[in-house]
Amino acid sequence: MPGTHPLFHTLPEVLMIRTPIRLTLTLSLAALLAAPAHAWVPKLEDTTARNVIDGAYGRRDPVPTYLITSLKVRDGQFEAGEGAVTAFDGGPACVADWLAAPQDYAKGSRPVALTVSGQADQLFFQAQDARDNFRNLSVKDALGEEFAAKRLPDGQLRIDITVQGLPSEKARAAYLVRLKGADGKLVAPVKSTYVNDFKQEGATWSGTLVYYFEPLKAGLGASDTVSLLLRTEADTNCAYSIPVNLGKFS
Numbered sequence: 001m002p003g004t005h006p007l008f009h010t011l012p013e014v015l016m017i018r019t020p021i022r023l024t025l026t027l028s029l030a031a032l033l034a035a036p037a038h039a040w041v042p043k044l045e046d047t048t049a050r051n052v053i054d055g056a057y058g059r060r061d062p063v064p065t066y067l068i069t070s071l072k073v074r075d076g077q078f079e080a081g082e083g084a085v086t087a088f089d090g091g092p093a094c095v096a097d098w099l100a101a102p103q104d105y106a107k108g109s110r111p112v113a114l115t116v117s118g119q120a121d122q123l124f125f126q127a128q129d130a131r132d133n134f135r136n137l138s139v140k141d142a143l144g145e146e147f148a149a150k151r152l153p154d155g156q157l158r159i160d161i162t163v164q165g166l167p168s169e170k171a172r173a174a175y176l177v178r179l180k181g182a183d184g185k186l187v188a189p190v191k192s193t194y195v196n197d198f199k200q201e202g203a204t205w206s207g208t209l210v211y212y213f214e215p216l217k218a219g220l221g222a223s224d225t226v227s228l229l230l231r232t233e234a235d236t237n238c239a240y241s242i243p244v245n246l247g248k249f250s
Contacts, residue, residue, distance in 0.1 A: 040222055040246045041065075041120040043154040049139045052120050056127035056137075065124055066117035069242065071110070073102035086241045088229050094238035105165030105204055108234025113162040116244055121158075122151040152212070157246075159211045159228065160195070166205040166233060169198055174233035177211050179226055180241075182219030186229065189213050215246070223247030 041048055048063075055062035070079040076099055078084040087094045102110055126147055130137040141147060152158060159177070166172055172194060178186040189211040198207030220226050225245045231238070 040067075040116065040118045040157055042118065042216060042222055044119045044123060044143060044148075044151075046139055046143070048120055049123060049142050052123045053127045053137055053139060053142060056124050057131050063120070063124070065121035066115055067244070067246075067248075069114040069116075069244070070112070071114060071242070072112050073099055076100070084242065088227075088239040088241040089231075090236065090238035094236075094240065103165070105167070107236060108232040108238070109163050109165035109167075109171070109204070110232075111161050111163050111230065111240075113160075114228070114242060114244070115160040115162075116246070117158050117160075118156065119151050119154075123147075126150070155214050155216045156190070157213045157215050159189075159213065159244075161209045161211070161230070162207070163209060163232075164201075164204070164206040166207075167203075169200075169205050169207075171205070171233040172198070172207065172209060175209055176231040176239075177209070178229045179213050179215060179218060179220070180229060182224075185218070187213065187215075187218040221246070 051060065051063045052065065054060045069084065071085065072079045078099070085095055085098070097107060098110065123142060126142065127137050137147075161175075161177070163172070163175070177192070178188060181187045191212040193210045195208035195210060198205060215224075215226060216222075223246060225243050225247075228242045228244050230240050230242070
């Protein structure tokens with residue numbers, strides 16, 4: 001992520017911090033195997049891997065591999081623009097209350113940022129680590145079993161949600177997050193975890209929740225706009241829908 005952004009990303013068992021050279025970009029499923037992949041990559045292949053690695057080593061401009069959506073509120077509107085959040089349940093008042101008092105946590109914590117990524121993003125960190133340790137990472141090695149085993153499985157999408165205002169660290173487990181499938185059914189994550197950035201700020205807690213989904217199995221494509229649905233830890237009917245354009249990471 002850009003250097004001014006506090007969010008962390010993790011590879012399995014390793015905490016990684018984004019560096020200022022990271023950017024953002026765009027992917028089309030139809031072009032996945034034929035051109036440099038931009039945005040979510042369900043499965044890495046030679047061209048994408050080479051572009052990501054070359055970017056990490058400074059041989060070309062870095063290949064953007066993630067999408068950030070800011071859910072912070074400024075002057076009564078979401079920074080991401082109109083329609084960034086709508087009410088899935090509970091009625092329009094749920095969003096109106098959020099916009100009116102974004103730091104009033106009496107009705108629940110607030111998500112403040114959403115980051116979506118996949119295999120290509122994790123490859124960037126692997127290449128960056130190799131470079132920093134004075135090693136070369138070839139495309140062949142990157143796509144080999146040793147490195148692939150430390151990335152997301154094929155077809156998985158990672159979604160990080162930064163939240164503020166949790167009443168306790170334990171309350172992070174009460175978040176409910178789903179994708180809306182192509183048939184309208186709600187799709188649960190295949191796995192969820194946390195980044196070790198949770199900290200207490202006065203009477204509340206903040207940190208990053210991590211969810212892993214398999215959009216393709218839900219009939220969603222790599223260039224689709226998908227609906228991320230979430231309920232906070234609050235005992236309320238409010239549930240929110242956040243659109244995520246997998247084909248326009250910019």
